[in-house]
């Protein structure tokens with residue numbers, strides 16, 4: 273297979289973890305006879321510094337024409353303390369999601385047996401957790417009309433959803449549930465919000481098309497509780513943009529393996545793959561960042577092309593590295609810590 | 624002191640736990656020389672069954688003219704699976720909050736040494752946790768314009784806040800922080816929402832009036848994570864209605880003592896006190912419900928009248944009961960379980 277991949281390294285440790293993901297992906301490509309062309313492009317604070325915008329048109333061109341996007345991380349402390357600054361890296365993120373139509377954010381949370389003790393939760397609570405959130409990513413209150421009235425003394429944000437937007441996301445949820453345990457949870461706040469009632473009635477109407485899937489409906493506040501109490505009781509969860517933002521982050525810390533969690537954002541044409549961790553500016557250039565989440569994101573990318581064996585080879589290599597203790601500082605538990613590059617080298621040699 | 628207290632027992636176990644709170648409050652009143660007149664009124668499914676509405680005008684009259692409201696719990700399974708039913712108990716709750724102007728929901732999360740092992744979190748994560756959320760309760764997306772367009776295919780919910788609403792809530796937050804560790808966290812999503820930017824700029828402008836309070840600003844998704852990782856790093860948190868709904872519920876389960884957590888909803892004229900747990904319909908009439916959260920809510924009520932010793936006597940009695948093992952089934956750990964009434968009797972005798 274010939275693959276054109278847009279490479280958006282971004283800020284902080286982004287470029288370092290992206291380098292290792294490229295290294296391991298290239299090793300996979302060589303082993304399985306694929307050819308990857310990497311197309312680097314600017315994003316985040318790096319793009320603001322270079323051309324004054326976090327998601328420039330030139331970057332959009334590269335992404336639009338690629339088969340997929342591999343993304344590092346964005347965010348820089350100089351933009352952190354002023355959410356109303358005219359240009360911020362996050363705006364690039366939102367613009368990119370909308371421009372590329374990345375409507376479904378896929379956020380798995382799973383456990384690695386060797387890392388269970390890193391979880392803030394007791395072992396019996398977290399063991400066996402393997403859930404996936406599908407978060408709607410291009411609608412809702414993020415993209416509704418917002419502004420001020422009354423000389424700035426009144427602010428508003430409108431949350432809007434159409435039935436078609438809900439169907440598109442829910443369809444992915446049902447399909448994913450069919451490949452897993454056939455359990456789907458629709459997370460909403462239908463006892464208060466009209467948009468949630470639209471979500472719920474739309475999903476209810478789709479149930480008949482997936483008779484094997486067992487669907488449950490839970491309020492967002494109840495899910496926020498049960499994620500801490502019994503995360504392993506969930507499988508596939510679908511939800512709107514803002515609830516998804518909060519709950520996927522909550523879910524990401526319960527496993528204790530946050531530094532290893534990959535994600536995908538699926539569009540109709542092109543999809544994007546990125547680690548869920550941030551740009552950790554303090555660690556920039558120190559060769560200490562953990563590249564595994566980015567490498568597992570690249571594995572999701574291969575699988576999304578239907579290259580399941582390739583993805584599995586990457587996952588297996590990561591598992592082997594964890595067992596062999598070939599890990600960065602964050603997972604070394606006081607033992608020997610490898611550098612970002614060394615972990616990448618080891619994985620490239622072991623896929 | 625002469626106190627007129629509206630008594631809204633509600634549904635499920637509501638009446639049973641309210642009975643015990645009345646019993647213990649009366650014992651306190653007798654000991655400290657106060658006189659309480661209880662004014663029962665209908666609410667929830669009980670009110671729908673009786674008069675067709677969950678918060679009838681007659682109940683509003685009783686509440687408005689009372690010095691405070693003591694509330695049990697509402698919710699009944701027959702209304703559970705249809706969020707679009709024309710009359711639902713929750714609507715009564717929202718109507719009551721708005722009609723009584725209960726703008727600040729006070730939700731503490733703290734730990735009891737004897738119950739630490741009930742937490743889903745590891746002991747070292749949860750030990751020493753003692754935080755309070757102030758959730759704005761009468762604004763935001765709960766009460767903004769909502770509806771449908773395009774023949775029902777588009778739904779919207781508008782989130783609106785005014786500067787005055789934020790100031791009113793934030794003032795309570797600063798004042799509460801001054802009585803505690805002088806740390807205040809403003810929870811928002813100012814990187815995306817205009818209402819959050821109004822929250823943040825309003826709180827920032829108030830900082831100069833409370834020079835001793837150290838204020839931090841955190842995004843709601845980050846707080847959802849840190850609540851699970853290091854709950855004991857928080858003290859007072861202020862937030863808007865919907866974020867507060869999600870985060871206070873998340874916080875309530877981390878301590879392992881959810882069945883014991885009280886709450887208050889403060890208004891300009893009258894305030895309301897209630898346990899955070901639900902109406903547990905399955906437990907109705909079995910004399911097994913834990914009345915302690917309601918009794919601790921009554922303690923908050925006394926303290927809100929400035930009757931600090933009275934509140935402390937109730938808290939101390941609850942602590943003593945926990946240590947002596949005078950507890951209901953949920954806390955009995957396979958040991959002897961007392962009934963709802965017996966726990967109330969013991970506490971009334973020991974305040």
Ligand SMILES: CC(C)[C@H](C(=O)O)[C@@H](O)C(=O)O
Nearest residue numbers: 362363365366517814815844
């Ligand atoms: C940076 C921010 C705008 C973004 C979001 O809220 O979507 C982030 O929190 C995320 O989840 O990717």
Ligand SMILES: CC(C)[C@H](C(=O)O)[C@@H](O)C(=O)O
Nearest residue numbers: 463464493713714716717868
């Ligand atoms: C029942 C529901 C409307 C309510 C809310 O969302 O405010 C509840 O979850 C709460 O937190 O008191």
